[in-house]
Amino acid sequence: MTGEVDVIVIGSGFGGAVMACRLAEAGARVVVLERGRRWTPEQYPRKPEDPWFYHHSQPHKLDGWLDLRLLKGMAVALGAGVGGGSLCYSSVVMKADPEYFDGGGWPAEITYSELLPYYDKVHAMMGVNDIPAGQHTHRFQLLQQAADKLGYGDRFRSMPLALTFDPAYHYGLPDPLDHKHSKPFTNPQGKRQGTCVHLGNCDIGCDVQAKNALDFNYIPAAENHGADVRPLHLVRYVEPVAGGYRVVFDRIENGQLVPGSLTGKRVVISAGSLGSTEILLRSRDQYRTLPAVSQTLGSNWSPNANFLTPDLYADPAKIHQGIGPTISAGVDFMDGALGGKRFIIEDDGFPNLFLNAVLAKLRSAPLSPAGWALRTAFQRGFNEKNPMDRVMVWLGAGVDAGDGRLHLGRDWLAPWKQELKLDWDVRRSEGVIDAILDLHKRLSEASGGHLQVPVYWRLFKNLVTVHPLGGCKMGGDAGTGVVDHRGQVFGYENLYVADGSVLPSPVGRNPSMTIAALAERSARLLADGIA
Numbered sequence: 001m002t003g004e005v006d007v008i009v010i011g012s013g014f015g016g017a018v019m020a021c022r023l024a025e026a027g028a029r030v031v032v033l034e035r036g037r038r039w040t041p042e043q044y045p046r047k048p049e050d051p052w053f054y055h056h057s058q059p060h061k062l063d064g065w066l067d068l069r070l071l072k073g074m075a076v077a078l079g080a081g082v083g084g085g086s087l088c089y090s091s092v093v094m095k096a097d098p099e100y101f102d103g104g105g106w107p108a109e110i111t112y113s114e115l116l117p118y119y120d121k122v123h124a125m126m127g128v129n130d131i132p133a134g135q136h137t138h139r140f141q142l143l144q145q146a147a148d149k150l151g152y153g154d155r156f157r158s159m160p161l162a163l164t165f166d167p168a169y170h171y172g173l174p175d176p177l178d179h180k181h182s183k184p185f186t187n188p189q190g191k192r193q194g195t196c197v198h199l200g201n202c203d204i205g206c207d208v209q210a211k212n213a214l215d216f217n218y219i220p221a222a223e224n225h226g227a228d229v230r231p232l233h234l235v236r237y238v239e240p241v242a243g244g245y246r247v248v249f250d251r252i253e254n255g256q257l258v259p260g261s262l263t264g265k266r267v268v269i270s271a272g273s274l275g276s277t278e279i280l281l282r283s284r285d286q287y288r289t290l291p292a293v294s295q296t297l298g299s300n301w302s303p304n305a306n307f308l309t310p311d312l313y314a315d316p317a318k319i320h321q322g323i324g325p326t327i328s329a330g331v332d333f334m335d336g337a338l339g340g341k342r343f344i345i346e347d348d349g350f351p352n353l354f355l356n357a358v359l360a361k362l363r364s365a366p367l368s369p370a371g372w373a374l375r376t377a378f379q380r381g382f383n384e385k386n387p388m389d390r391v392m393v394w395l396g397a398g399v400d401a402g403d404g405r406l407h408l409g410r411d412w413l414a415p416w417k418q419e420l421k422l423d424w425d426v427r428r429s430e431g432v433i434d435a436i437l438d439l440h441k442r443l444s445e446a447s448g449g450h451l452q453v454p455v456y457w458r459l460f461k462n463l464v465t466v467h468p469l470g471g472c473k474m475g476g477d478a479g480t481g482v483v484d485h486r487g488q489v490f491g492y493e494n495l496y497v498a499d500g501s502v503l504p505s506p507v508g509r510n511p512s513m514t515i516a517a518l519a520e521r522s523a524r525l526l527a528d529g530i531a
C-alpha cells in the first residue's frame with residue numbers, strides 16, 4: 001500500500017463529516033479536503049460587502065458562504081465551507097418515512113429498520129430538540145392557526161431542530177433578542193456553544209452558537225481523533241494508483257489556484273449531489289481515470305420538489321419573519337392524502353441581511369433568463385414598497401419524478417471548457433409542485449396573506465432547490481447504480497461515495513438526517529474493514 005494516508009474524504013457536509021468522524025474514531029489516518037473556508041463566528045457574513053457567495057468556477061475570486069448554481073431550469077443553493085450544507089441549513093433534522101425504502105431503487109440491504117440505529121446515532125450527535133412550548137415563533141403560530149382553519153390541524157407538526165434551547169427563555173424577557181440571554185456551555189466535543197435567543201440568523205451562522213452544525217459536533221469529534229481537515233482544497237478528479245487513489249485538487253491560496261495532489265488507500269467522495277457527481281463525471285469522461293464508473297452516473301437527480309413561495313402580510317407583527325429559528329413548524333402530507341401527491345409544507349423565515357446580498361448579486365450578475373426571472377421575483381417581492389419584514393416564505397418539499405440527469409457539456413461562452421449541465425423536464429414533476437403551490441395559496445388565504453407566486457415559475461416553470469439529491473445513486477449492480485449498499489463505487493474497490501448523491505429517489509422530507517444515517521452505516525461497514 002502506497003497511500004500517504006488511510007482515508008481521504010472529499011467534502012465536509014453531512015456525508016463527509018460523518019465518515020471522517022467515524023473512520024478517525026476507528027483509528028484511520030484521515031484527511032478531509034474541503035473546497036470552502038473554515039468559518040469562525042467572527043467571520044460570518046453580515047454586511048452586503050462581506051463574502052456571501054462562492055463561485056464554483058472561480059473560487060479563488062469568490063470563496064464565500066453560499067454557492068448559488070444556475071442550471072437549466074433550476075437554481076441550486078449549496079453550502080461551501082467546513083461543515084458543508086449544515087453551515088447554511090435551517091437545522092430541521094428528520095427521518096424519512098419507512099415506506100421510502102420499500103421501492104424507489106434502493107438495494108435490498110437498505111431498509112428503514114436497518115437504518116434506525118444509524119438515525120439514532122445522528123439524533124444523538126446532532127443534539128435534536130423541539131422548540132420548547134413557551135418559545136413558539138409567530139410563524140409557528142400562524143401556520144398552526146392556518147392549518148386548523150383548513151381542517152388540517154392533525155397534520156400540523158413542530159419540526160425537530162438541531163438547536164440548543166434554554167427552557168427558561170421566553171419572548172417576555174427584557175430585550176429578548178439580546179445575546180446576554182444565551183446561556184453558554186461546552187458541548188461533548190469540547191466546543192463552546194450558547195442557547196438559542198431567537199436571532200433568526202440560522203442560515204447565515206448563529207451569533208451565539210446555538211446551532212448544532214457539523215463544525216460543532218462531527219468535525220471536532222473527527223479532529224479529536226486526529227483527522228486533518230484542510231479547507232480551500234477544490235478537488236478536480238480522482239485516479240487509481242498502486243495501492244490506492246490519487247486525489248487531484250487546486251488549493252485556493254492568496255487569490256490563486258495552486259495545483260496539488262494527495263494519495264490515500266481509500267477515498268470517500270462526499271462533495272454533495274452536484275459536487276460528487278461532477279468529480280466522478282470528470283474522472284470518467286474528461287480525464288478518463290475512472291472509465292468503468294457506471295453509465296447510470298448523473299441519472300435520477302432530484303430537487304426534492306422544493307418550492308418556495310413568498311407571502312406578503314399587511315402587519316409585520318403577524319409574522320415577525322426574521323425572529324426565531326428559520327423553520328419551526330410544518331404541515332405533513334407525506335401520506336399522499338391530497339390527490340396522491342406526497343409533500344410537506346414548512347414556514348420559512350430568512351435573514352434580511354442575506355436577501356439584501358442576494359439582490360445585490362442578482363443585480364450585478366450577467367443576465368440569463370433564469371437570472372432575470374430570479375431577479376424580477378426578488379425585486380417584486382422585496383422592493384421598498386414591500387419591506388421584507390412583511391414577507392415570509394412557505395417552503396414545500398416533496399416527492400417529484402426524480403428523473404433529472406447531470407452530465408458534462410460545453411460552455412457556450414468558453415467552448416473549450418466542460419461544465420456541469422442538467423437535463424430536467426419539469427412536466428413530469430408538475431403535479432406535486434402544483435399541489436404544494438395550491439396548499440401555499442390556501443394557507444396564505446387562511447392567514448390573511450397575499451401570496452406572490454414567483455415569476456420564475458409563472459413564466460418559465462423554473463425551480464429553486466436547497467435539497468439537491470441523486471446523481472451517484474445506490475443500486476444492486478453497475479447496471480442500476482453507481483455505488484453499492486455500502487457506498488462503494490461499482491468497479492473500484494476502496495472508492496466510496498457518501499452524501500446526498502447516493503439517494504436513488506427523492507425523500508420528500510428534509511434530507512440531511514437520512515444522508516447522515518446512510519453515511520453512519522457506510523462508515524460502520526468500512527471501519528470494520530479497517531479495524
Ligand SMILES: Cc1cc2nc3c(=O)[nH]c(=O)nc-3n(C[C@H](O)[C@H](O)[C@H](O)COP(=O)(O)OP(=O)(O)OC[C@H]3O[C@@H](n4cnc5c(N)ncnc54)[C@H](O)[C@@H]3O)c2cc1C
Nearest residue numbers: 011013014015035084085090092235272275499500510512
Ligand atoms: C439554505 C438551506 C437550508 C437548508 N435547510 C435544511 C434543513 O433545515 N434540513 C435539511 O435536512 N436540509 C436542509 N438543507 C439541505 C442540506 O443542507 C443538504 O441536504 C445537505 O447539506 C446535503 O449533504 P451532503 O453531504 O450531500 O452535501 P453538503 O452538505 O453540501 O456537503 C458537500 C461538501 O463538499 C464540498 N465540496 C463540493 N465540491 C467539492 C470539491 N470539488 N472539492 C472539495 N470539496 C467540495 C462542499 O463545499 C460541501 O462542504 C438546506 C440547504 C440550504 C442551502
Ligand code: SF4
Nearest residue numbers: 196199200201202206
Ligand atoms: S434562532 Fe438565532 S439564536 Fe437561535 S439558532 Fe437560529 S441564529 Fe441561533
